[in-house]
Amino acid sequence: MNKVLQPEGWVKPVGYSNGVAAKGRLVFVAGQVGWNARGEFEADDFVGQFRQCLKNIVAVLAEAGAGPAHITSMTWYFIDKQDYLTNLKAIGAAYREVIGRHYPTMTAMQVAALIEDRAKIEIQAMAVVPE
Numbered sequence: 001m002n003k004v005l006q007p008e009g010w011v012k013p014v015g016y017s018n019g020v021a022a023k024g025r026l027v028f029v030a031g032q033v034g035w036n037a038r039g040e041f042e043a044d045d046f047v048g049q050f051r052q053c054l055k056n057i058v059a060v061l062a063e064a065g066a067g068p069a070h071i072t073s074m075t076w077y078f079i080d081k082q083d084y085l086t087n088l089k090a091i092g093a094a095y096r097e098v099i100g101r102h103y104p105t106m107t108a109m110q111v112a113a114l115i116e117d118r119a120k121i122e123i124q125a126m127a128v129v130p131e
Contacts, residue, residue: 002072002104002128015092016106020072022128027064029126031077032056033119041118046083047090053123054098061127068099070127076108078121084108 005019006012034049035041037059043049061067078084084091104125114122 002070004103013103015095016103018105020105022072022130024128024130025064027061027066027070027127027129029057029060029124031075031122031124032060033114033116033122035116035119044118044120046078046080046087046120047094049120050087050091050123051094051098053121054095057123057125058098061125064127064129066127066129069102070129071099071102071104071125072128073105073126074107075124076106076121077111077114077123078108079111079114080120081110083120084110 002020002022004017005021007018010018032053033056034043034052035056036052041049043052057071058068061070114120116122
């Protein structure tokens with residue numbers, strides 16, 4: 001299984017890990033936006049799209065025989081930092097609902113735009129499945 005890397009004396013991060021060591025088969029998940037399996041957006045709000053992004057990631061992982069606990073890294077791209085910050089509590093609840101209490105390394109950043117015009121967030125993930 002993956003090992004969380006927490007340097008001695010560092011403040012423990014909330015909602016992510018500083019580092020993860022893992023050994024096994026790599027699974028790369030392309031950036032997922034908040035649309036359903038038919039490529040249709042069901043939500044225009046940040047949290048609704050965020051939840052769908054996570055569900056999409058879990059579905060792709062399942063194709064590789066992996067699950068949320070195998071995620072080692074996530075990169076979040078969103079178009080409105082304030083929308084993200086305003087919804088932190090709901091984002092945390094949606095994250096725990098879909099992913100659970102597994103916190104890989106994460107990077108989050110505001111970008112000028114995403115390729116899909118209706119998309120408010122896109123999340124890319126990497127997982128390591130023990131062999």
